[in-house]
Amino acid sequence: MKIAIASGKGGTGKTTIAVNLAKNLAQQVQLVDCDVEEPNCHLFLHGDKTETEVVNLPMPEIITSRCDGCGECSDFCEFNALATFGGPPVIFPELCHACGGCRIVCTRKAIVEVDKRIGIIDSINVDKITFLQGVLDIGVQSAVALVDKLKQKNDPSIHTIFDAPPGTSCPVVATLQGVDYVLLVTEPTPFGLNDLKLAVLLVRELKIPFGVIVNRMGIGDRRVHEFCEKDAIPILMEIPDDRRIAEAYSKGHSIVDVFPEYQNRFKELSDSLFKNSDKKNGGNSVLRSNKSGDLYNIKDQSIV
Amino acid sequence: MKIAFTTSGKDMEATLDPRFGRVAGFIVYDLETLETKLIDNSQNSGAVQGAGINAAETIIRAGANCLVTGNCGPKAFRVLQAAGVKVYSSEAQSLTDALDAFRSGTLVEMNTANVKGHW
Incomplete structure (x- = not known):
């Protein structure tokens, strides 16, 4: 099962969701930071670097x-x-x-190809998380090529969480291609809604099932919720605009490490996402959230 | 000697467009024969990148020895320089005014790009 965390708008909490999901998954998991121009999962994951691979691209040279x-x-x-x-x-x-x-x-x-370095891929072991991050060299514009290399290193036999770059441009498309489910993280503001709509258009174009996580609940308005309700898009989780979360984040702590009350919520989310993937015709598109924010399976109405 | 002017017009009375890479077209003026030739550059208006490079290639292939425009970025300048095309920046309104300035020697040749890429 491959899940990608994307957003449209930047700074909505993709990395927060990706890291906390990975930390709460009971089994072995790969976390892949595909935001190669500004990778930041490493701020919350401290482990042993096992490998640094230099990534090259073949560039033309003239004889x-x-x-x-x-x-x-x-x-x-x-x-x-x-x-x-x-x-x-x-x-x-x-x-x-x-x-x-x-x-x-x-x-x-008259044209031969010569390798030119574009960046590196770090492999880092953090407990049961195999963490991969791509780091694009400064001045290099080939983010897509590095994302593609990152995805080639991905072991398909293990569950994987891809942390996508913000926006809806080529590196995001490269990250989302081939994943089984997309979590779109947004905030309940007009900016969050505008960029969520763009991200929804993208994942629909790619025909990938998706759900929404609303972060920083309490700011803004209800328009994100109204949009999701109207379009029958499941809101899988809501995270309040809590100053303590921001403080923990600023110190490099994960939500689940600091606030045990969130452990269950992330565990339920990750269990429901990954567990459903094992059912052949289940798929995550059958998940909906009810008015109180609980996830339920629309086939048998069971709360997950 | 042939001079390329950037413009969206059709003749020498047209306005000098300060853009180079994504300008609508060029008028190449031949100082010897006094003939003008219109060259379309519309393929570059939607180029994903490198419009200046492609525009430079276009006017070089058209035989231009000089370029009179408003602004020229670093990549386009590199191509023009490699081909020995002299680049002049002008704030003249019409191509005729720019040509007069060129003939009177008041246009200053640029020795480097005068704007950054994607300015």
Whole structure:
């Protein structure tokens, strides 16, 4: 079972949910921080680094003696990473998406590919959590490539939680592709609602079942709830706007470590998400929350 | 010698557009034959990235030796420089005014990009 935590709006509590879910799961779990431009799960997870892998991408390099300046490569490149005007192309590696197309279209075999470093992947063991994080090098723009590498390292035999980047752009799509369920974390504000709607459009496009977690309840208004009710989107959990949570967060503590009363709530959530995945035709889309916020299974009406 | 001007117009009376990469098009003016040639750049208006690079490639392939525009970013400048195209920044209203300034030698050649990428 693969679950992704995404949000639309930044700063709604994706990492908080991801870390607390992982810490409360009884069995072995992988937590993968896919927010490679600003990974922050590590602030709440302290363990032993077992491996640091350098991630490279193949970038074009020109063998000038073979190049006749025909311009096929730069005409092909959708990302304008090459410019040709008579002589060998001028290359802009920072714009290259490493598709290899320029090498393929070159009839004179004048383009070879050379590895260029884009970032690293850390593997860290924290008790029963196998924690992977991608860290993109400063100035590099290929976040998607690093997210893809992170997902390749994922062991499909173990439950996995992916912490997605904020927004709805390509690195988020790369994170969500192939997951079984998405938790969308939002806050009950107009900004939270606006970006939640965008995120909902994205997960619907990707045809992935999803539910919503409303964080910082007490601020804003009821419009997020009204939207979810109207669209029959399950609200799986609500977390109050509690200053003590913010204080714990600022010290690198997880909610469940500091407030035992949250342990059960996260445990119920993780149990319901991962347990349901074992049922063949169950799936998490059958989960709904009732008015008091409890999760129940719409098939048999049982509270989970 | 051919000069490329950035514009969304069709002739030398048109307005000089300060944009380079995502400008609607170019008018290439030949100082010897006094002929003008209109070049479309609309393919770049929706480019995901590298519009300046592609625009530079376009005017170089059209045979331009000089570019007169408002602003030019670092990547476009690098391509133009590699091809030996001189870049001039002008605040003139029309292409004719910019051409007059060029002829009278009052336009200053840029030796570096005058704006950052995506300014």
